[in-house]
Amino acid sequence: MSDVSAQRLKGRVAFVSGGLRGIGLAVAERYLAEGAEVVLSDLDAEDSAPARDTMARLGQAASYLRADVTSEDDWLRARDLVKDRHGALHILVNNAGTDLTGPVETLALDAWRKIMAINVDGVFLGTKTFVPMMDDSGKAFRGGSSIINISSIMGLVGYSEVSAYNASKGAVRLFTKGIAVEFAQKKMAIRANSIHPGFVLTPLLNAGFQRWVDKGFAEKSSDLVETMAATTPIGRLADPSEIAGAAYFLASEDSSYMTGSEVVVDGGWTAQ
Amino acid sequence: MANRLEGKVALVTGGTSGIGAGAVRRLSAEGAQVVFTGSNEAAAAALVTETGAAFRHHRVQEAASWAGLMADIAATHGRLDIAFANAGVEAGDGSVEDITVEGWNNVLSVNQTGVMLTVQHAIRAMKANPDGPTGSIIVNSSMNAHRAMGNFMAYSVTKAAVVALAKSAAVHCGNKGYRIRVNAILPGVVETALITNLIETGPDPKAARAAYEGMSPLKRMGRVDEIAGLVAYLASDEAAFISGSEYVIDGATTAGMMGV
Numbered sequence: 001m002s003d004v005s006a007q008r009l010k011g012r013v014a015f016v017s018g019g020l021r022g023i024g025l026a027v028a029e030r031y032l033a034e035g036a037e038v039v040l041s042d043l044d045a046e047d048s049a050p051a052r053d054t055m056a057r058l059g060q061a062a063s064y065l066r067a068d069v070t071s072e073d074d075w076l077r078a079r080d081l082v083k084d085r086h087g088a089l090h091i092l093v094n095n096a097g098t099d100l101t102g103p104v105e106t107l108a109l110d111a112w113r114k115i116m117a118i119n120v121d122g123v124f125l126g127t128k129t130f131v132p133m134m135d136d137s138g139k140a141f142r143g144g145s146s147i148i149n150i151s152s153i154m155g156l157v158g159y160s161e162v163s164a165y166n167a168s169k170g171a172v173r174l175f176t177k178g179i180a181v182e183f184a185q186k187k188m189a190i191r192a193n194s195i196h197p198g199f200v201l202t203p204l205l206n207a208g209f210q211r212w213v214d215k216g217f218a219e220k221s222s223d224l225v226e227t228m229a230a231t232t233p234i235g236r237l238a239d240p241s242e243i244a245g246a247a248y249f250l251a252s253e254d255s256s257y258m259t260g261s262e263v264v265v266d267g268g269w270t271a272q
Numbered sequence: 273m274a275n276r277l278e279g280k281v282a283l284v285t286g287g288t289s290g291i292g293a294g295a296v297r298r299l300s301a302e303g304a305q306v307v308f309t310g311s312n313e314a315a316a317a318a319l320v321t322e323t324g325a326a327f328r329h330h331r332v333q334e335a336a337s338w339a340g341l342m343a344d345i346a347a348t349h350g351r352l353d354i355a356f357a358n359a360g361v362e363a364g365d366g367s368v369e370d371i372t373v374e375g376w377n378n379v380l381s382v383n384q385t386g387v388m389l390t391v392q393h394a395i396r397a398m399k400a401n402p403d404g405p406t407g408s409i410i411v412n413s414s415m416n417a418h419r420a421m422g423n424f425m426a427y428s429v430t431k432a433a434v435v436a437l438a439k440s441a442a443v444h445c446g447n448k449g450y451r452i453r454v455n456a457i458l459p460g461v462v463e464t465a466l467i468t469n470l471i472e473t474g475p476d477p478k479a480a481r482a483a484y485e486g487m488s489p490l491k492r493m494g495r496v497d498e499i500a501g502l503v504a505y506l507a508s509d510e511a512a513f514i515s516g517s518e519y520v521i522d523g524a525t526t527a528g529m530m531g532v
Binding site for chain 2: 198238246
């Protein structure tokens with residue numbers, strides 16, 4: 001029988017990229033509540049107000065570093081910080097991401113490369129950098145270490161004027177399966193799964209909605225929230241904490257036989 | 273997050289052994305009041321003693337038997353929050369070339385009609401909950417929904433069918449404004465008594481075990497409590513935005529090419 005008590009991540013160390021807001025922040029908060037120590041990264045400077053305020057609220061078990069997920073040097077710094085401060089890493093949440101919308105015939109190549117760099121290179125580099133440490137750290141647990149890559153429902157189905165985002169999130173989906181099979185076959189103590197959130201009330205979604213409002217597609221962004229809610233069988237958008245629940249499940253021993261799986265959290269959107 | 277299921281009432285079909293029994297144990301441990309069904313009285317009695325769950329002798333495929341079971345749950349508990357449509361069989365199954373109509377009908381009656389009746393009656397019961405239509409229904413499919421077996425045709429067919437059933441029910445509940453979620457789980461090979469028995473009674477138990485363990489890149493079978501952990505998560509309010517999903521739990525068996 002698994003331990004069903006609270007604080008099931010006590011003794012674990014987690015790294016969450018894009019951790020200062022949205023889903024990443026909700027995941028960090030949940031892991032801390034379950035007893036883990038958490039290192040967050042984001043693009044904000046370490047002495048910036050968002051970083052200082054958030055870290056003051058999260059407390060001593062959390063730490064922050066500024067890191068760009070597209071920079072291998074930044075990932076190496078992140079690894080050194082985790083090693084020095086904690087000596088182990090059990091959970092990696094490759095969450096940092098950006099969106100890109102527009103008709104394919106007018107997408108700038110630079111914009112395409114930027115979204116691929118953040119959403120795909122970032123996941124690859126984070127994984128590559130931490131795999132040896134996570135393999136070592138995971139040997140103490142039945143379920144091993146856990147890599148959780150945040151994809152999207154847009155990594156499962158196509159959507160008009162979202163092709164670059166579709167491509168990047170589809171890449172995350174299959175990269176995750178590839179490493180899951182690779183780690184398992186090599187008997188490495190790391191599982192890897194992807195989470196596919198539907199529409200979640202995050203700053204990224206709000207910014208995207210605002211761009212649509214600016215383009216005249218809607219009068220105000222709350223209209224778009226209502227439209228998205230209406231196309232979701234559950235009838236509402238998700239709160240970031242509901243994605244954090246899935247990220248917690250995948251980090252915990254409860255998911256010890258899950259690797260290479262897609263965890264869709266979309267209120268039934270892709271079931272239609 | 274201890275006792276995530278405190279105050280919830282759960283129904284587990286086919287709960288006397290295997291994954292069903294694992295779910296009875298786990299849901300009980302997290303605080304739910306569990307009613308489980310099946311036909312093995314001896315196994316049921318032991319599980320009742322161990323967990324405090326209640327047992328009802330019941331066959332999922334018999335449509336007329338459902339009213340009594342649900343009336344019983346309503347009278348005893350006054351609500352239903354969780355239904356795990358788990359009962360399944362493979363007796364009578366075979367390849368498409370060899371299967372008899374009787375064998376086909378037997379597998380379909382339990383694995384497909386039985387699951388439909390479970391979901392139908394669970395929704396009806398959950399609709400009547402005192403705090404409005406709420407609940408979580410979990411359908412036990414299999415990775416064979418995506419990778420069919422040549423020698424277990426009807427099993428493969430029914431496990432694919434119930435994924436669509438779960439999605440249809442999820443969309444229906446959404447359309448109706450019910451806060452009732454429906455999801456499917458797709459386990460890989462799980463070391464249940466059924467599988468252990470197949471291994472040990474075969475001509476070469478060692479080779480059979482190696483074959484089952486070798487299907488997953490993890491080189492082991494899943495454990496019953498590992499599947500029960502996923503059931504408990506989907507049953508809990510933590511999964512409040514999850515509906516219409518199919519969760520594969522197979523140690524990466526279907527993430528790549530089996531054995532390559």
